[in-house]
Amino acid sequence: MQHQSTIKAQRHARDLRAGMTDSERLLWAKLGAEQLGVKFRRQHPLGPYIADFACLAPALIVELDGSQHAVDAAYDARRDEFFKAHGFVVLRFPTDAPFRNMEGVLQVIFEQLTAVARDAPTPTLPQRGRE
Numbered sequence: 001m002q003h004q005s006t007i008k009a010q011r012h013a014r015d016l017r018a019g020m021t022d023s024e025r026l027l028w029a030k031l032g033a034e035q036l037g038v039k040f041r042r043q044h045p046l047g048p049y050i051a052d053f054a055c056l057a058p059a060l061i062v063e064l065d066g067s068q069h070a071v072d073a074a075y076d077a078r079r080d081e082f083f084k085a086h087g088f089v090v091l092r093f094p095t096d097a098p099f100r101n102m103e104g105v106l107q108v109i110f111e112q113l114t115a116v117a118r119d120a121p122t123p124t125l126p127q128r129g130r131e
Contacts, residue, residue, distance in 0.1 A: 023064055024052060026098040027105065031062070036110050046086070049079045058116040059088040062109060066095040089116050 020028065020042070031040040031053055040062075044054040053062040061083050065076075080090050091112055097105050 021064070021066070021095065023095045023098045026102070027053065027062070027064065030102065030106055031109075036106065036113060038113060046088075047082055049082055051083065054088075055113065058113055059086075060109070060113055060116050061088050061090045063090060063092045064095045064097070065092050 024042070028040075028042050030036075032042065034040075038055050038058070040053045040055045041051075042053055044051050046054060046061075051061040052064050054060075055062075063076075083090050089112060091109060093105055093108075
């Protein structure tokens with residue numbers, strides 16, 4: 001049986017996918033098509049948290065931070081620690097970065113994917129609903 005928090009996270013992720021911001025849609029157009037050679041998932045639940053974009057192998061999470069992230073810095077720190085504890089590297093970009101410099105964003109992501117693939121072990125994810 002799934003935990004209530006997992007079911008809630010899955011529903012919330014569906015809502016977030018349906019209501020993606022313009023910058024998330026723009027970045028997803030590049031990441032979703034596997035143009036960097038790996039599969040990304042958008043608004044993907046991992047444990048009790050939802051990653052904007054998650055690549056499970058190699059283990060990389062990409063976050064686009066809007067103004068609400070300045071207010072919720074402690075929450076973001078907890079999320080990052082959870083992701084890192086499960087073998088993920090977390091990249092954060094300002095929400096307008098895909099509009100200002102998409103090539104630069106993709107270059108940083110590609111370089112990190114290369115480094116993660118070379119250096120990191122396979123991530124260990126809790127079963128859905130378990131931490």
